[in-house]
Amino acid sequence: MSVHATAGKIKRMEIRGAGRIARAAVEALRAEARALGAGDLGEFRRGMEEAASLLLATRPTAVSLPNAVHLAMAPLDGAADLEAARAGVIAAADRFLRSSKGAVERIGEIGAHHIADGETVLTHCNSEAALSCILTAARQGKDFQVFATEVRPGNQGLLTLRTLSDAGIPAHYIVDSAVRHFMHRIDRVFVGADAVAVNGAVVNKIGTSQVALAAHEARVPFIVAAETYKFAPRTTLGELVEIEEREGGELLARAEAARLPRVTVHNPVFDVTPAAYIDLIVTEEGAIPPSLAYVIIREFLGWSIEEFHKTFQIAHRDQG
Ligand code: RI2
Numbered sequence: 001m002s003v004h005a006t007a008g009k010i011k012r013m014e015i016r017g018a019g020r021i022a023r024a025a026v027e028a029l030r031a032e033a034r035a036l037g038a039g040d041l042g043e044f045r046r047g048m049e050e051a052a053s054l055l056l057a058t059r060p061t062a063v064s065l066p067n068a069v070h071l072a073m074a075p076l077d078g079a080a081d082l083e084a085a086r087a088g089v090i091a092a093a094d095r096f097l098r099s100s101k102g103a104v105e106r107i108g109e110i111g112a113h114h115i116a117d118g119e120t121v122l123t124h125c126n127s128e129a130a131l132s133c134i135l136t137a138a139r140q141g142k143d144f145q146v147f148a149t150e151v152r153p154g155n156q157g158l159l160t161l162r163t164l165s166d167a168g169i170p171a172h173y174i175v176d177s178a179v180r181h182f183m184h185r186i187d188r189v190f191v192g193a194d195a196v197a198v199n200g201a202v203v204n205k206i207g208t209s210q211v212a213l214a215a216h217e218a219r220v221p222f223i224v225a226a227e228t229y230k231f232a233p234r235t236t237l238g239e240l241v242e243i244e245e246r247e248g249g250e251l252l253a254r255a256e257a258a259r260l261p262r263v264t265v266h267n268p269v270f271d272v273t274p275a276a277y278i279d280l281i282v283t284e285e286g287a288i289p290p291s292l293a294y295v296i297i298r299e300f301l302g303w304s305i306e307e308f309h310k311t312f313q314i315a316h317r318d319q320g
Pocket of ligand 1: 015016017018019020124125126127128129130156191192193194204205206269
């Protein structure tokens with residue numbers, strides 16, 4: 001798919017989920033690298049950076065997107081000529097796509113150890129990493145149930161239910177505000193992440209922090225499933241993860257809103273769960289307490305501060 005088409009689908013959330021967004025962007029960059037008819041290395045680099053910038057501007061929160069774009073674009077630095085650059089980007093994209101799928105599988109294997117026979121698990125939103133833990137446990141023959149929230153306003157809970165149902169896992173569907181009501185029946189919460197900050201705080205679908213609060217109050221373990229490329233290097237520089245605010249129309253129909261001129265509709269689609277409410281973050285490199293987020297950023301992302309700045313400049317070039 002072209003860069004334009006992919007960017008449009010990510011913006012409209014036809015492609016969604018932090019991992020899927022990252023893979024779709026990298027696939028689009030790979031297609032662009034193959035197709036770009038540049039005359040020389042400079043022209044190729046400019047074309048690729050334009051494509052990257054378009055993809056990076058689609059959604060601001062899931063840090064998997066800039067992390068993945070950075071990995072795919074890295075071979076442009078130091079490439080001897082145009083064809084080396086082209087081949088480098090294609091190979092880096094292939095590597096990321098392979099390792100992303102492998103990471104989700106590995107997270108499933110590690111996370112499944114935390115689900116036992118007879119338990120009841122709760123999940124919020126639709127995370128392939130969290131679902132990988134749940135599906136792996138089911139494939140291992142464990143007998144357990146899952147509560148899935150609706151997830152206002154996008155109703156991603158329905159996607160989760162379809163996956164659970166296809167896998168033959170008994171499931172319960174509840175509105176987001178019923179989480180505390182049912183928490184006494186829950187043994188463990190599994191959610192995904194759009195970003196993990198250096199202080200171990202997790203940015204995930206709006207409502208996640210309320211789920212964490214209810215779990216904390218009831219002493220229910222709260223587990224986050226997140227690939228290492230969901231960790232946000234720029235938070236080591238003191239930057240906050242931007243919380244995407246989407247159209248109010250997703251919440252309140254335009255005609256209804258027109259009748260309520262004094263009402264401001266707020267539609268933040270993510271929130272921040274503090275590290276204090278998180279028991280474990282399961283990455284493909286192993287499960288860590290949130291206090292070790294910095295180690296993941298340093299050891300497995302391994303970016304220098306100069307590199308953060310460069311990808312950031314590409315991301316903001318078109319936004320003035
Ligand atoms: P995986 C999603 O964001 C959800 O917040 C989900 O928990 C998170 O990405 C991680 O998903 P959105 O794109 O990468 O639905 O684990 O706004 O699939």
